[in-house]
Amino acid sequence: MSSQGAELARARFVEQFAMVLSDAGMQRMPARVFAFVLASDAETHTAAELADGLRVSAAAISGAVRPLIDMGILLKDRVPGDRVDHYRVYGDDVWSTVIGRQEPLYRHIDVLFTEGLKTLPPGPGQRRIHETREFYRFISTEIDTLARRWRERRAGVTASREPARAASGE
Amino acid sequence: MSSQGAELARARFVEQFAMVLSDAGMQRMPARVFAFVLASDAETHTAAELADGLRVSAAAISGAVRPLIDMGILLKDRVPGDRVDHYRVYGDDVWSTVIGRQEPLYRHIDVLFTEGLKTLPPGPGQRRIHETREFYRFISTEIDTLARRWRERRAGVTASREPARAASGE
DNA sequence: CACACTCTTCACAGTTTTGTGAATTTATTT
DNA sequence: AAATAAATTCACAAAACTGTGAAGAGTGTG
Numbered sequence: 001m002s003s004q005g006a007e008l009a010r011a012r013f014v015e016q017f018a019m020v021l022s023d024a025g026m027q028r029m030p031a032r033v034f035a036f037v038l039a040s041d042a043e044t045h046t047a048a049e050l051a052d053g054l055r056v057s058a059a060a061i062s063g064a065v066r067p068l069i070d071m072g073i074l075l076k077d078r079v080p081g082d083r084v085d086h087y088r089v090y091g092d093d094v095w096s097t098v099i100g101r102q103e104p105l106y107r108h109i110d111v112l113f114t115e116g117l118k119t120l121p122p123g124p125g126q127r128r129i130h131e132t133r134e135f136y137r138f139i140s141t142e143i144d145t146l147a148r149r150w151r152e153r154r155a156g157v158t159a160s161r162e163p164a165r166a167a168s169g170e
Numbered sequence: 171m172s173s174q175g176a177e178l179a180r181a182r183f184v185e186q187f188a189m190v191l192s193d194a195g196m197q198r199m200p201a202r203v204f205a206f207v208l209a210s211d212a213e214t215h216t217a218a219e220l221a222d223g224l225r226v227s228a229a230a231i232s233g234a235v236r237p238l239i240d241m242g243i244l245l246k247d248r249v250p251g252d253r254v255d256h257y258r259v260y261g262d263d264v265w266s267t268v269i270g271r272q273e274p275l276y277r278h279i280d281v282l283f284t285e286g287l288k289t290l291p292p293g294p295g296q297r298r299i300h301e302t303r304e305f306y307r308f309i310s311t312e313i314d315t316l317a318r319r320w321r322e323r324r325a326g327v328t329a330s331r332e333p334a335r336a337a338s339g340e
Numbered sequence: 341c342a343c344a345c346t347c348t349t350c351a352c353a354g355t356t357t358t359g360t361g362a363a364t365t366t367a368t369t370t
Numbered sequence: 371a372a373a374t375a376a377a378t379t380c381a382c383a384a385a386a387c388t389g390t391g392a393a394g395a396g397t398g399t400g
Contacts, residue, residue, distance in 0.1 A: 009289035025195040041293040095305040119179035123211040134327045135265040157304045
């Protein structure tokens, strides 16, 4: 069936999902593309399909897709003989990818705090900033553990719903 | 000494720290106040001090402080006999607080995805969204572990620099 | 109770973001 | 090479966001 209503519901969900990502710091348009790519049934998408599905211009897609590619979340490839780009998510475990790509951010933060600590005079402020640097370092290391544990759990989850199953979620 | 230069350096650091928080989704002004409160040597701050230290208006402080209080990061109290509010960070372990306050967000996300899953027809899209919900649930649970482990590590870090020490950070 | 002072709210101006259509560039086919 | 089609860039209009000054509300003091 795949009625129009169903597609409308999907579009609504994509938008709300995108807002969650947006609140978490991702720019709106890339967030939309990412949400769309996850929630849609196709494995690859042309720019036209994205533009069409999200009801935005080709220009917007072009701009939104680059940061996602830079982040290593999306992959662009063009099959010789076809003259359109095909986008698809990198790897079969997006969230591991997303987790992994945080590292440069934490490196940047560490530099910032280390520089800052050099200029702060001793005192409660310096103490708190030092502790904050330790916190970010802690998170940075824990992220590896987190990624590993996620892969373990994911194996369990995907195993339990192997072939595409019946209807409703849950 | 506490030369003007030193305070200027602190202000610069505060601004950069605030930008990190801002990139991570916190609104700019609350981020500034939070960064300022962490990096300054005082344990409590009046609105006037915040406005002065950040070179912004009292109105801006008023607006910035509310979300921080709502998040449970800042505490406002007024000593009887004084007619100004005094702000200070809640608890002595800010980052545990920050971690803890994520829960409502994850609850919201879970509802959103569960609702969404009801409307998505079976297929790769539904499968990915289901997996994404599992991912968020995973993170949500892991956060408790993370908080506990942070408290452990923090005990070690603070112990090793007990009284405010010499100069440069690290 | 009237005063003094702080905090908050509000309308607004300046700035930044966002997304578009048109023009340009890049790539592919004939 | 010329022609065609897609992707990107660019200038711009619309919308959202920020922070301000001023007015108003709340609170403690004499």
